Amino acid sequence: MTAETLVPVFAALGDETRWSILVALGEGDASASALAGRLPVTRQAIAKHLAVLQGAGLVEPVRVGREVQYRVLGSQLSETARRLDTIGAEWGRRLAAIKELAEGL
Amino acid sequence: MTAETLVPVFAALGDETRWSILVALGEGDASASALAGRLPVTRQAIAKHLAVLQGAGLVEPVRVGREVQYRVLGSQLSETARRLDTIGAEWGRRLAAIKELAEGL
DNA sequence: GTTATCTGCAACTAGATGATTGCAGACCAA
DNA sequence: TTGGTCTGCAATCATCTAGTTGCAGATAAC
Numbered sequence: 001m002t003a004e005t006l007v008p009v010f011a012a013l014g015d016e017t018r019w020s021i022l023v024a025l026g027e028g029d030a031s032a033s034a035l036a037g038r039l040p041v042t043r044q045a046i047a048k049h050l051a052v053l054q055g056a057g058l059v060e061p062v063r064v065g066r067e068v069q070y071r072v073l074g075s076q077l078s079e080t081a082r083r084l085d086t087i088g089a090e091w092g093r094r095l096a097a098i099k100e101l102a103e104g105l
Numbered sequence: 106m107t108a109e110t111l112v113p114v115f116a117a118l119g120d121e122t123r124w125s126i127l128v129a130l131g132e133g134d135a136s137a138s139a140l141a142g143r144l145p146v147t148r149q150a151i152a153k154h155l156a157v158l159q160g161a162g163l164v165e166p167v168r169v170g171r172e173v174q175y176r177v178l179g180s181q182l183s184e185t186a187r188r189l190d191t192i193g194a195e196w197g198r199r200l201a202a203i204k205e206l207a208e209g210l
Numbered sequence: 211g212t213t214a215t216c217t218g219c220a221a222c223t224a225g226a227t228g229a230t231t232g233c234a235g236a237c238c239a240a
Numbered sequence: 241t242t243g244g245t246c247t248g249c250a251a252t253c254a255t256c257t258a259g260t261t262g263c264a265g266a267t268a269a270c
Contacts, residue, residue: 063191
């Protein structure tokens with residue numbers, strides 16, 4: 001995962017409806033039509049959200065007969081979390097260094 | 106940090122310009138005007154982005170004389186990373202369970 | 211073969227948002 | 241006190257996007 005792919009992941013995660021979809025998929029794979037039955041948006045809206053999530057590598061389509069079910073990919077989340085933690089730790093170290101300097105005065 | 110504050114953090118991180126700002130701030134605190142000298146956007150655009158980042162708890166304003174410098178808060182990133190990893194691990198476990206079932210057939 | 215359902219594409223609308231310019235107030239310096 | 245700079249507010253603009261409706265094609269079921 002490169003830095004260019006990181007921003008789309010966050011953009012995908014920065015929407016309440018998409019989180020609802022991810023949470024619903026977390027309980028089991030489902031098609032856009034099935035999700036539309038559980039969420040207060042139309043199937044087409046969900047289809048667009050699924051396309052965004054798929055583009056970010058967060059879900060994966062699986063053909064089951066005539067329908068297309070989607071599966072959530074936890075590995076992408078874990079990978080993103082790891083990179084986020086690294087960056088946060090760096091910035092945290094800088095802050096700690098600043099505080100140490102301030103206390104040393 | 107609750108689930109409601111999680112989505113705004115991702116929304117804040119889902120923008121290239123805001124990442125540029127965060128990276129610039131990672132090298133040292135700076136004011137909106139100072140950042141405008143380094144980035145290809147106007148000061149006002151940066152000010153709006155800083156407001157978004159502050160709303161997400163990712164930066165913190167520090168008054169220095171007549172100017173307002175901003176400091177990046179790595180702790181928020183680390184906290185977000187931890188929660189993301191937890192969620193990703195859960196979904197990963199579900200996937201692993203599914204795979205195990207499939208192999209057992 | 212007909213029917214029902216599920217998918218995908220296209221057009222459209224309304225609201226959010228990234229970015230701009232312009233102006234007015236605050237504050238430090240010369 | 242006057243000039244320069246930094247901040248903040250408001251209006252405006254263009255684009256993006258979340259959502260909708262409508263329709264056409266594919267495919268499983270009966």
